[in-house]
Amino acid sequence: MSNGVRIAPSILGADLTRLAEQVRAVLAGGADWLHVDVMDGRFVPNLTFGAAMVAALRRLTDVPIDVHLMVVEPERYIEPMAEAGASVLTFHPEATTHVQRQLAAIRQRGLLAGLALNPGSPLALAEEVVGDLDLLLVMTVNPGFGGQTYLPAANEKIQRARALLVGRGSRGFLEVDGGITRETIAAAHAAGADTFVAGNAIFSSRDPAREVSELRRRCLVTV
């Protein structure tokens, strides 16, 4: 990690036939976390990875594995993801009835607890649980697929999210996910984000390792 910025390549964007090689490349490029998108075909219309993927990645590296649950009933995944070696577990508040209980359960299991807000989901959904959060994820696309376009309205929401965390004395991470590229990352960083998920931008690059450091560098350039 450097300059307080974390770059988290999303393996959804990787060439799965060469996953280990691609993971090693982004780690060599200085990737801070690995982001794993878990989709159940219900909360979002796509189906992706489960705990077996997290366990496989854990055998490759010690870096934090940042699991983004886009599933209904995230409570069913806490134990398997913890067992598999996940480090951060983030879910969407609409996916469960008892948000605070699940956040506490994640922490209890020794993981960092995250809450993710869709573009149409108000920040108010996080307000009552700021003290229970280690990470707030502001979605910058509607979740479900990689390679979508960053929604510019997110910048103002990131600012409000940062103000919420600061105002409540939270030391939680402020993560953004979706459409993060060389072109969009600086504004998200300027708005207050400190943790950046990127799939397509990194893995469709000819040099994924270099792209990780390039994204980090863009955060240092003033906009």
Ligand code: DX5
């Ligand atoms: C979107 C996922 C993202 C996705 C980002 O539903 O949550 O993590 O992998 O992919 P890019 O960076 O390609 O938008």
Ligand code: ZN
């Ligand atoms: Zn994600």
